[in-house]
Amino acid sequence: MAGCSDLPDKLLRRKTVDANLMGTRLKRCLSTLDLTLLGIGGMIGAGVYVLTGTVAKNIAGPAVVVSFLIAGAASFLAALNFAELGTKVPKAGSAYIYTYVTLGEFIAFMIGWNMTLDYLAGGAAIARAWSGYFDQLIGFRIRNFTIEYIAVKTLEFPLAEFPDLFALLLIILITVCVSLGAAVSSKFNSLFASLNLCVLLFVICVGLYFADISNWKDYGGFAPGGFSGIFRGAAVCFFAYVGFDVIASSAEEIENPGLSIPVATVVSLVVTLVANVGMSVTLTLMIPYTAIEPEAAFPDAFFQNGLPWAQYIVGVGALFGMTTTLLGTMFTLPRILFAMASDGLLFDVFAKIHPNTKVPVVGTIVSGALAGFLAVLFSLEALVEFLSIGTLTSYTMVAINLLILRYRPRSETQENQINCDEGSDESDENVPLCAKEEQLHKSSDIGSLKTHFRFLHFLTKFKPGSVPAFNIVIMTLFMFALAAVITYGAGSLKSVEAWAIICTVVLGLVVLLSFSGICIHNHDNDIPTFKVPMVPYLPVLSIFINVYLTVQLSYVTWTRFGVWIALGMIVYFSYSIRHSKEAHKYEEDDSIKPIMQNQNGSDDGILKSETDSFLDKDEGD
Known part of the structure; x- marks a missing residue:
């Protein structure tokens, strides 16, 4: 019974971050340039080469350009x-560690x-796409050989037409490379990312020479799929931007994270956005979207324009x-497993670091094995379906975390840390009293009502930061409902049916009221490192876009996602909740607290008996 009563506390316990934020068992060896190229390499690949043709041909037409812009x-924003x-x-840990610090252990x-x-799924999908692209260049010899000599019969979706052993071999080679250390992986990535950028520049410059604007006017126009096609395309095109969080996941291997993380993130995203839009413009102007060959869109486009040699470049x-x-994918996954295992939420073996390479070698090997298994059996379409919903969910949670942290009052520890960071060379006597008072005043206002809204007395009764946090959660939930009504009730909205109009108005009002409940509170804007501008507007916009794109995905994807979440709950309640290292910290705090309180002379009667009991237990042990 006691276990059930304290279950909410266990689920919501938050991770306490050590004061020494730069302390790590990994090796800090990545520069800003290394990190930027790692982000570019993690994004510009299968997405731009494979998805551009698929989305243009089957979903959005030439409006794939807009789909890439929205995604x-x-x-x-994310x-x-x-x-x-x-x-x-x-x-290390990216969205996982941010959520642990903000919303608690279970989430x-x-x-x-x-x-x-x-x-x-991402690693398997990319390996499968790599194999398919290479197979196309050599006349599909791999596929024909495998089907003839290995595949017993044609498998059904979501299983692949044939087991892709070449994709497995590729993943093994990449896993070996990642196991050699972050420095080796970074150099390898920098070389191939630079070569890839040169090829992209070649495709755009040469391809635009064959541009024909009539390809955007004929064949159903620029957006034959309408707005629904554009947004469905955007949900799929999101895969082309998956990978920039490799930067955040590498945080413990960066020489100067305070500078490198924001610079590398913004630069790599901008370069990727320009590349994706430029490539989609080039492809849809070179040939009509109806003539695109999705499996090898760009090589075939050059072939159709009389440049067969260009297809090899x-x-x-x-x-x-x-x-x-x-x-980038196989580099990031072991670090997420490392972060979770270090917290006791996954098996300890994933937290083991190789003494020479300073990488989580067991996690790297297991990640490669599992990704290879998926690549052998599952089709590319089935693998990509998993990616978008998981990524959008993670991005939504990161935006929620940022908002909650911005409106959460600083703890005393955070205050001391900030004071030390900002005045490390000066004593307290040298800091003007007015500056101290101003800093304390700003800190005490975080999470409280703004001056102009102090007349809302009923909101002043709540703990600072709690009302904004509540509104953030309510706003997100009703955004999901609103996006679902707009998406699946689009026909009813066009027909001005009463139920659709009422639901849209009511849900929209709740979202606006919740958003207003956030805006009328003070947030922490005194951040010495990089900070998101226009809070809460940009994070809220990020949440809405992510939610809307998530709702565009098929119910089959949601079903599979639900099955995976159910498996995760089994793992958490059978293993993680009992082995959590934060749980041990809480138990130690609870055990020490009575002793400390007794030493301070408070509640001698009750606390003394509890202390004696605790000490007796220790002696007995």
Whole structure:
């Protein structure tokens, strides 16, 4: 019974970050340039080479350009959130660690569990795409050989047409590279990312020479799928921007995270956005979208325009890009497993560091094995479906974390840390009294009502920061409901049916009221490191875009996602909740607290008996 009564406390316990934020068992060896190229390499690959043709041909037409812009805008907003949180908490784990610090253990575990699926499916999907692109260049010899000599029969979706053993071999090679250390992985990534950028520049410059604007006017016009096609395309195009969080996940291996994380995140996102938009413009102007060959869109486009030799340059560039993307994926996943295992939420073996390479070698090997298994059996379409929903969910949680932290009052520890950081060379006597009072005043206002809204007396009864946090959660939940009504009730809205109009208005009002409840409170704007501008507006916009794109995904994707979440809950309640290292910290705090209180002379009667009991237990042990 006692276990059930304290279950909420266990689920909501938050991670306490050590004062020495730069302390780590990993090796800090990555510069800003290394990190930027790692982010670019993690994004520009399978997405731009594979998805551009698929989305243009089957979903959005030439409006794939707009789909990439929308997905890029959503990713850029999410990247700003990652950049701020990454400088505040420069620890491996990315969205997982941010959620642990902000919302508690259970939600953090589910986010981390969700991220493992993202990267496993992502690694398998990229390896499968790499294999398919290479197979196309050599006349599909791999596929024909495998079907003839290995595959017993044609498998059904979501299983692949044939087991892709070449994709497995590729993942093994990348896993070996990642196991050699962050420095080696970074050099390998920098070389291939640079070559890929050269090929992208070649495709855009040469391809635009064959541009024909009539391809945007004929064949159904610029947006044959309408707005629904554009947004459905954007949900899929999100895959082209998955990978920038490799920057945040590498936080414990960065020489100067406070500078490198925001710079590398913004630069890599901008470069990727320009590349994706430029490539989609080039492809849809070179040939009609109806004539695109999705499996090899760019090589075939050059072939149709009388440049068969160019298809080999494009094909090799695509392989370079997909190699760096796969490298970024297989680099990130072991670090997420390392972060979770270090907290006791996954098996300890994933937290083991190789003494020479300083990488989580067991996590790297297991990640490669699982991703290879998925690549062998599952089709590319089935793997990509897992990616978007998991990534969008993680990005939504990061934006929520940032908002909650901005409106949460600083603890005394944080105050002391900030004071030390800002005045390390000066004693307290040298700091003007008015400056101290101003700093304390600003800190005490965080999470409280703004001066102009103090007439709302009923809100002053709540603890500072609690009302904004409540409104953030309510706003997000009703955003999901509003996005669902807009998406699945689009026909009813066009027909002005009463139920659709009423639901939209009511849900919209709740979202606006919740947003207003956030805006009328003070937030922490005195941040010495990188900070997201226009809070709460940009993070809220990021949440809405992510939520709306998530709702665009098919119910089959949601069903599979639900199954994975159910498996995660089994793991958490059977293992993680009992082995959590934060749980041991809480138990130690609870045990020491009575002793400390007794020494301070408070509640001698009750606390003395509790202390004696505790000491007797220790002696008995």
